[in-house]
Amino acid sequence: MKISQNKLIYLFATLFNISSTQAAPMNNDDKQSVYKEECTSCHMAYPARLLPARSWQKIMNTLDDHFGDNASLDPTTIKTITQYLQDNSADSRHSQHTNKILRYLPQNSTPLRISELPYIRHKHDEIPSRYIKANPRVKSMSNCVACHKAAERGLFDDDNVRIPGYGRWED
Amino acid sequence: MLSLRKLFIAVIGLNTSSAVLASTTVEQLLQEYQAQGASQFSTESGKIFWNQKFYSSGTHQQRSCSSCHTANLRQYGKHATTGKEIKPLAPSVMSKRLTNPKKIRKWFRRNCIWTLGRECTNQEKGNVLMYLKGL
Numbered sequence: 473m474k475i476s477q478n479k480l481i482y483l484f485a486t487l488f489n490i491s492s493t494q495a496a497p498m499n500n501d502d503k504q505s506v507y508k509e510e511c512t513s514c515h516m517a518y519p520a521r522l523l524p525a526r527s528w529q530k531i532m533n534t535l536d537d538h539f540g541d542n543a544s545l546d547p548t549t550i551k552t553i554t555q556y557l558q559d560n561s562a563d564s565r566h567s568q569h570t571n572k573i574l575r576y577l578p579q580n581s582t583p584l585r586i587s588e589l590p591y592i593r594h595k596h597d598e599i600p601s602r603y604i605k606a607n608p609r610v611k612s613m614s615n616c617v618a619c620h621k622a623a624e625r626g627l628f629d630d631d632n633v634r635i636p637g638y639g640r641w642e643d
Numbered sequence: 644m645l646s647l648r649k650l651f652i653a654v655i656g657l658n659t660s661s662a663v664l665a666s667t668t669v670e671q672l673l674q675e676y677q678a679q680g681a682s683q684f685s686t687e688s689g690k691i692f693w694n695q696k697f698y699s700s701g702t703h704q705q706r707s708c709s710s711c712h713t714a715n716l717r718q719y720g721k722h723a724t725t726g727k728e729i730k731p732l733a734p735s736v737m738s739k740r741l742t743n744p745k746k747i748r749k750w751f752r753r754n755c756i757w758t759l760g761r762e763c764t765n766q767e768k769g770n771v772l773m774y775l776k777g778l
Contacts, residue, residue, distance in 0.1 A: 512727075513727075513729075514722050514724075514725055514727055515722070515725045515727055516727070539724065540701075540702070540724065541724065541753070541757055542752070542753045542754075542756040542757055543753060544752060544753060545749070611726065614725070615725070615726065
């Protein structure tokens with residue numbers, strides 16, 4: 473039987489009753505799991521790279537009033553999720569999209585909604601209201617995943633767009 | 644290979660154990676609330692509370708637990724703002740429900756504030772748990 477090193481360590485820790493609070497430090501994937509576990513009860517897992525670190529900081533500091541909901545969490549969980557979101561934020565990785573998100577955004581502005589980013593607004597400005605706001609199966613720009621079927625995997629290209637009731641989007 | 648019968652027994656076994664876990668968890672919380680001064684809990688009061696409407700002055704909305712979870716807890720609910728699906732709360736449908744005290748505390752805190760504009764009292768929480776665990 474093959475036992476991985478991690479399992480052996482775990483077994484050892486269990487046998488000798490080493491407290492689980494002394495767990496190994498979390499890596500990025502572990503933190504992402506905490507983010508998903510905690511945040512997706514109410515909404516899709518918004519990709520961290522769509523907002524700058526300062527926005528995530530502000531969101532995580534104001535969970536008591538999270539767009540009208542109380543989304544309060546314990547301090548340890550807040551710290552883990554904040555770290556994940558900041559480590560993977562728009563400022564942390566350079567891509568065509570993150571560069572544009574940051575370039576269009578005034579430095580002194582800290583938006584809380586992805587849908588209010590100038591770049592995201594610009595990308596959607598040709599789309600008629602009946603496709604989004606007035607579409608009962610979409611309702612809001614915050615509901616990315618209604619049309620961007622692979623949004624939670626961070627894919628927003630036109631090929632992955634299906635507008636409920638209308639189908640593909642032809643640019 | 645597992646026979647169908649064994650699988651059936653295993654599934655029943657799993658269900659029973661989480662039902663037991665749910666009632667142990669609820670029992671533990673009820674005792675905690677009583678130790679902090681709550682009196683006898685009532686399933687009936689829990690049900691009434693569940694459907695009671697509270698006026699939210701900030702939004703001019705009438706809110707209740709059933710705004711999101713609906714009045715039929717064996718069915719899927721829907722988040723009032725985002726529209727995201729909420730799995731049924733009834734332990735008879737979702738066996739994991741009411742098995743984690745940390746989650747119960749978290750959701751009571753958040754959802755009481757949204758619905759009532761304040762945290763629920765221990766009495767209210769105990770009554771609701773009595774109602775939920777029988778579903």
